[in-house]
Every structure is written in C-alpha cells, then in structure tokens.
Amino acid sequence: MNIAILGAGAWGSALASSLAEHRPDHRVTLWGRDELQMTSIAQTHFNSAYLPSVRLSQALSFSSSLDKVIQTHAHENDLIIIATPLAALREMVEHVKRIGARALVLWLCKGLSRDSAQLPHQIVFDVLGATSACGVLSGPSFAQEVAQAKPCALTLASNSVRLNALFAQQLHHSALRIYHTHDVIGVELGGALKNVLAIAAGVCDGLSLGMNARAALLTRGVAEMLRLGQALGAQPATLTGLTGLGDLILTATGSLSRNRAVGLELAKGRSVGDITIQLGHVAEGALCAHAMARLAHQHGVDMPITQTVCALLDGMTPQLAVQQLLSREPTTES
Numbered sequence: 001m002n003i004a005i006l007g008a009g010a011w012g013s014a015l016a017s018s019l020a021e022h023r024p025d026h027r028v029t030l031w032g033r034d035e036l037q038m039t040s041i042a043q044t045h046f047n048s049a050y051l052p053s054v055r056l057s058q059a060l061s062f063s064s065s066l067d068k069v070i071q072t073h074a075h076e077n078d079l080i081i082i083a084t085p086l087a088a089l090r091e092m093v094e095h096v097k098r099i100g101a102r103a104l105v106l107w108l109c110k111g112l113s114r115d116s117a118q119l120p121h122q123i124v125f126d127v128l129g130a131t132s133a134c135g136v137l138s139g140p141s142f143a144q145e146v147a148q149a150k151p152c153a154l155t156l157a158s159n160s161v162r163l164n165a166l167f168a169q170q171l172h173h174s175a176l177r178i179y180h181t182h183d184v185i186g187v188e189l190g191g192a193l194k195n196v197l198a199i200a201a202g203v204c205d206g207l208s209l210g211m212n213a214r215a216a217l218l219t220r221g222v223a224e225m226l227r228l229g230q231a232l233g234a235q236p237a238t239l240t241g242l243t244g245l246g247d248l249i250l251t252a253t254g255s256l257s258r259n260r261a262v263g264l265e266l267a268k269g270r271s272v273g274d275i276t277i278q279l280g281h282v283a284e285g286a287l288c289a290h291a292m293a294r295l296a297h298q299h300g301v302d303m304p305i306t307q308t309v310c311a312l313l314d315g316m317t318p319q320l321a322v323q324q325l326l327s328r329e330p331t332t333e334s
C-alpha cells in the first residue's frame with residue numbers, strides 16, 4: 001500500500017517511521033510544509049525540530065510538495081494519514097478534495113475546533129461527505145516511544161466495518177496493536193478531553209497537591225468525560241478504553257506530555273501564551289478547553305474541571321482555581 005503522512009511534527013514523523021520500518025510491504029512518504037526542514041530530514045533522517053532523539057527509518061521517503069504527495073496517493077487503494085494539529089485538518093482535507101484524490105483518509109489529530117466546537121470527523125464530513133472512506137486513529141501513544149518501537153496499542157474508528165478491518169490489517173505490526181470500533185464520537189471525545197484534563201493534572205502536580213488529589217481529579221475528570229459522552233451519543237466503554245481513560249492515564253501522568261507540561265507551568269503562575277511559545281509543539285488541550293466548555297454548556301452538562309482549566313488559561317491564579325473547585329457544594333458521585 002502507498003501511505004502518505006501529512007504533517008512532519010512529532011507524531012507524524014514517529015508513525016511514518018514506525019510503519020516504514022515495520023511494514024516493508026508499504027511505501028511510506030512523510031510530507032512537511034517546511035522545505036528546508038524536509039531537506040534536512042531527508043539528508044540526516046533526524047527531525048531535529050520535533051523529534052530530535054530518534055533516527056527515522058531509512059525506508060521512509062520525504063516531501064515538501066503537498067500537491068505532488070496527494071496526487072501520487074490519489075488511488076482508492078492508497079492511504080492518506082493527516083497528522084497535523086487539528087487547526088490544519090480542514091485545510092488538509094480540502095486539499096485532498098481539490099485534487100480529487102479517492103484515497104482512504106485517516107486523521108490522528110485530537111481536539112475540537114476552536115470556533116465551532118466540532119469534533120474532527122465533523123470537520124472531515126463537512127468537506128468530504130459523511131460516506132467518504134475515512135476514520136480516526138487515536139489512543140495512548142507518545143511519539144517518542146512509538147518511534148523507538150516500544151509496544152503501543154491504538155484504536156481505530158470509522159463508520160464502516162469493512163474499513164475498520166482493512167485499516168487495522170494495514171497498520172498493525174509487531175510493536176503496534178490496533179483495535180477497532182465504530183464509535184467515532186467516543187474515540188474523538190476521549191482524545192480531546194483527556195488533553196484538557198492533563199492540563200488540570202499538571203497544575204495539581206505543579207502545586208504539589210499530592211497523589212490523593214491527583215487520583216480524585218482524574219476520576220472526576222472521567223465522570224465529566226462520561227457525562228458529556230452520554231449527551232453526545234458516545235459509548236461508555238469507549239471512554240473507559242484506550243482512547244479515553246487509557247490516553248488520560250498516559251497524558252496526565254507521563255513526563256513526555258505537552259499538555260501536562262502546560263499545567264505544570266501554569267502552576268508556576270506563567271501565562272499560557274509564554275508557555276506555548278517555549279513548548280514549540282502543539283498542546284491541543286489549551287486550544288480546545290473553551291470549545292469543550294461551550295459544548296458542555298450547550299448540552300447542559302456540568303464540567304467543573306474543564307471550566308477550571310478555562311479559568312486558569314484565562315489567567316486565574318492556580319490557588320484561587322483550586323479553592324473554587326474545592327468549595328463546591330457536596331453532591332452525589334455521578
């Protein structure tokens with residue numbers, strides 16, 4: 001199979017390298033928008049800006065021409081994987097449509113659109129139509145570990161049983177286990193909300209509130225996930241599976257997480273603007289927290305932790321945020 005991965009950040013580079021190395025039956029091309037950077041990666045096989053610690057597979061090809069990459073992956077048996085931040089997802093699928101590519105399309109982005117609070121599949125369906133051959137791949141997967149061929153399990157979601165089986169078959173390898181489901185909403189909601197909750201966990205740990213507090217925060221975070229999931233029609237089992245709870249455990253506790261890092265820095269009283277400039281990577285939770293809170297409000301769902309993250313991003317002091325969260329009226333555990 002010909003596979004094009006669009007987006008040469010940490011995750012696109014890691015997955016591209018992993019597939020090129022472990023699935024020699026595929027031809028994998030990584031596209032990035034920065035020509036100089038792509039030339040350097042092609043020469044050195046190191047992505048010094050986004051994934052500096054890992055040598056990328058020698059079997060991987062590189063390009064900085066989006067038109068050319070999509071044109072050469074336009075056949076219905078080809079696969080285009082979108083690995084940009086969510087903010088660029090619409091632009092990428094519009095490009096696929098403009099060129100008339102009939103390839104299968106997968107996306108790896110996690111989040112909600114900032115203005116419309118749309119989940120990724122809603123953005124894709126707007127452009128390609130709800131019956132297009134496409135799906136989302138998500139789950140607990142720090143790019144660095146995947147690039148180092150450490151074992152990882154992901155979940156793939158699409159509306160089609162045939163596509164699920166096909167995608168899973170084409171992408172799995174000895175270090176990458178792929179489960180599948182038709183619960184696209186559940187997979188995407190878990191992936192978006194876990195980033196917001198990881199910011200909260202970072203603040204909690206940055207303030208040294210203790211392990212009890214962190215366990216309580218994450219458990220109540222899962223309650224928020226389940227409540228909003230129910231309102232949106234997600235399956236609870238998806239939210240407590242790899243792409244929800246699994247990814248929350250990883251992101252909220254793992255030292256490689258950018259969203260957790262945002263929380264750790266917010267706890268020091270720094271502004272989100274300064275933090276994200278220094279981070280140099282996307283932290284989707286900081287970008288979609290307000291959209292998440294709006295979505296919850298539209299559905300009449302109470303999400304105090306998400307609202308607290310919004311207040312922190314808007315400049316509330318961490319001390320006041322904790323005080324407000326803890327001074328809520330006692331209530332049932334639901």
Ligand SMILES: NC(=O)C1=CN([C@@H]2O[C@H](COP(=O)(O)OP(=O)(O)OC[C@H]3O[C@@H](n4cnc5c(N)ncnc54)[C@H](O)[C@@H]3O)[C@@H](O)[C@H]2O)C=CC1
Pocket residue numbers: 007008009010011012032033050083084085086087088091108109110111141142143144280281282284
């Ligand atoms: N890093 C990770 O471990 C994982 C990341 N993800 C998700 O994958 C997505 C991408 O994440 P990373 O690769 O880690 O981000 P990153 O911050 O490391 O890299 C982002 C890449 O996208 C490019 N980019 C930004 N705007 C673009 C645009 N308009 N058009 C084309 N390219 C553009 C940047 O130049 C950069 O190459 C995010 O939604 C993230 O939540 C999902 C699973 C794991």
Ligand SMILES: O=C(CO)COP(=O)(O)O
Pocket residue numbers: 110139140141142143195198247250251256257258259260282283284
């Ligand atoms: O989504 C991720 C792991 O599954 C990466 O999380 P961060 O964006 O917080 O690093």
